[in-house]
Amino acid sequence: MAPVAxxxxxxxxxxxxxxxxxxxxxxxxxxxxxxxxxxxxxxQAAIYLMLYAPFVAGVQIxxxxxxxxxxxxxVIMLVNLERNLKERQFNRQWLVGVxxxxxxxxxFIVVYSKGxxxxxxxxxxxxxxxxxxxxxxxxxxxxxxxxxxxxxxxLVAIIGAVVMAKKRI
Amino acid sequence: MPQLIQYIQSYLTSDLTPGxxxxxxxxxxxxxxxxxxxxVAVIAMNWLERKILAHMQVRLGPMRVGPHxxxxxxxxxxxxxxxxxxxxxxxxxxxxxxxxxxxxxAAFTVFVVVPFGPTHAITDMNIGILFMLGVSSLSVLGIVxxxxxxxxxxxxxxxxxxxxxxxxxxxxxxxxxxxxxxxTSLNATGTxxxxxxxxxxxxxxxxxxxxxxxxxxxLIAFFIFAVAMVAETNRAPFxxxxxxxxxxxxxHTEYSGFxxxxxxxxxxxxxxxxxxxxxxxxxGGWLRPFPNLLHGTTWExxxxxxxGLTFLFLAGMCFYSTARMPKHPYFRVxxxxxxxxxxxxxLIGLALFIxxxxxxxxxxxxxxxxxxxxxxxxxxYRGTFPRYRFDQxxxxxxxxxLPMGLGVLILTASVALMQTLWHP
Numbered sequence: 087m088a089p090v091a092x093x094x095x096x097x098x099x100x101x102x103x104x105x106x107x108x109x110x111x112x113x114x115x116x117x118x119x120x121x122x123x124x125x126x127x128x129x130q131a132a133i134y135l136m137l138y139a140p141f142v143a144g145v146q147i148x149x150x151x152x153x154x155x156x157x158x159x160x161v162i163m164l165v166n167l168e169r170n171l172k173e174r175q176f177n178r179q180w181l182v183g184v185x186x187x188x189x190x191x192x193x194f195i196v197v198y199s200k201g202x203x204x205x206x207x208x209x210x211x212x213x214x215x216x217x218x219x220x221x222x223x224x225x226x227x228x229x230x231x232x233x234x235x236x237x238x239x240x241l242v243a244i245i246g247a248v249v250m251a252k253k254r255i
Numbered sequence: 256m257p258q259l260i261q262y263i264q265s266y267l268t269s270d271l272t273p274g275x276x277x278x279x280x281x282x283x284x285x286x287x288x289x290x291x292x293x294x295v296a297v298i299a300m301n302w303l304e305r306k307i308l309a310h311m312q313v314r315l316g317p318m319r320v321g322p323h324x325x326x327x328x329x330x331x332x333x334x335x336x337x338x339x340x341x342x343x344x345x346x347x348x349x350x351x352x353x354x355x356x357x358x359x360x361a362a363f364t365v366f367v368v369v370p371f372g373p374t375h376a377i378t379d380m381n382i383g384i385l386f387m388l389g390v391s392s393l394s395v396l397g398i399v400x401x402x403x404x405x406x407x408x409x410x411x412x413x414x415x416x417x418x419x420x421x422x423x424x425x426x427x428x429x430x431x432x433x434x435x436x437x438x439t440s441l442n443a444t445g446t447x448x449x450x451x452x453x454x455x456x457x458x459x460x461x462x463x464x465x466x467x468x469x470x471x472x473x474l475i476a477f478f479i480f481a482v483a484m485v486a487e488t489n490r491a492p493f494x495x496x497x498x499x500x501x502x503x504x505x506x507h508t509e510y511s512g513f514x515x516x517x518x519x520x521x522x523x524x525x526x527x528x529x530x531x532x533x534x535x536x537x538x539g540g541w542l543r544p545f546p547n548l549l550h551g552t553t554w555e556x557x558x559x560x561x562x563g564l565t566f567l568f569l570a571g572m573c574f575y576s577t578a579r580m581p582k583h584p585y586f587r588v589x590x591x592x593x594x595x596x597x598x599x600x601x602l603i604g605l606a607l608f609i610x611x612x613x614x615x616x617x618x619x620x621x622x623x624x625x626x627x628x629x630x631x632x633x634x635x636y637r638g639t640f641p642r643y644r645f646d647q648x649x650x651x652x653x654x655x656x657l658p659m660g661l662g663v664l665i666l667t668a669s670v671a672l673m674q675t676l677w678h679p
Binding site: 115117118121124140141144145148151152153155160164217219 | 350380381385389392393395399403415418419421
């Protein structure tokens, strides 16, 4: 099926993502920040869909919006929020923030001024029906090593969590 | 105008879903049909649950509004809509306001990919099963938001329990689903599929429902899913988030009227959604029972009579009850109403005997019957099992279902590998 109104949806979703991102860092209430982050992540999943990557979009929804953010909310709800609301926020690292923002902005300006020349020629989108299969064969074929390293890292993290949480093993 | 009619008619002979065919009109019709059907199913479930539970406990259940309490859910709905919509003073009003909508949205969006038949789905997605699991996992966000925004202790505890429970059981559920998806790849090309329609077609091609595949591996995977899906929908015996004896009503304690009914609607449509995942993955979706043993034209004809016979049976039940209604003038309206309901059912049943109609409809019928069996099981669980304690719940999820799921997944993969290596 041909894509419908692509620029419109791209700008809409980018707008939602930007507003969500700004809300994440400006809300005082941590739960509101987390909810804004969920909106951002969902819009990001929709952008993946527009890039002909339905599998990545589905995984994004399951893992980030459905899994990780639920755990985030779970932890935030256990924290005493009333006191935090009245307290002065202590993450005053604006110097680092300015440097990072400047670097990222510089990168964007470079990319924008160079234009299309730095990107490879437009690759044909893979047919939707084969997308997931191709992701699978890539992960377990060409990028097997990186994939195994990543899973080893996760295994270490799981063991670490168990060791830290359990008093007596 | 003729073009429009042609556009509408052209889909009728199509063998694609409206979404896949790109037919906007029929997609809209299907969305309305699914939405309406779902609402009716939820209303019917409300009545059936109270009635069946009552009969299991040797009570009568609702009897006052309409014959055998048939109109009770409608009376309840009117009562709920007329109730005052209360937002607690200390609640976070925006989050409180939006939480029920998120739950309902997640529960209904899932039905975009539910395959009622090879052509009877709103659309077919390449990532169908992932989409279903992903979107239905979003409903926990709504529950957490509702519990937190109420700014009260019972809802907060209910929401915490709910999120912990749903996140834990999602793991076992996912493993069971993966072992079923592995089975779809056992064909000549060796490529599996995540599409809901593709999964049922794989079962059709292999001539076996996945519940019987590699016996008992398919059965165990189905069992894991069947337990996890009850926990996932917060139903008894895993209904700790809304345990009445401990938490009043759990995460929706502070909700009233329309907002509460949205939670109710979402809970029941989520139950239907997970049941349709189970039906699609293990019970052959829209396929009729015993396609291998009982085939041939005679059996095809016999099975195509089932939808009509079901409706005629229901109509017969209506007429039987009409005859048994008390002969007092007070009951005259009810008697006439019940009789005309029976006539409507009988007409639907007769219409379903027309060969063209029954050919087009029977896959929907088999799918709905399988889902209905699951709905009955849900009520049966509620009537028979006592509620788990929270530590028992976590133990079942992490120490029983998760290792079982991992084992089934590894065994399924090895058996499938052996099969492809030795019998190419």
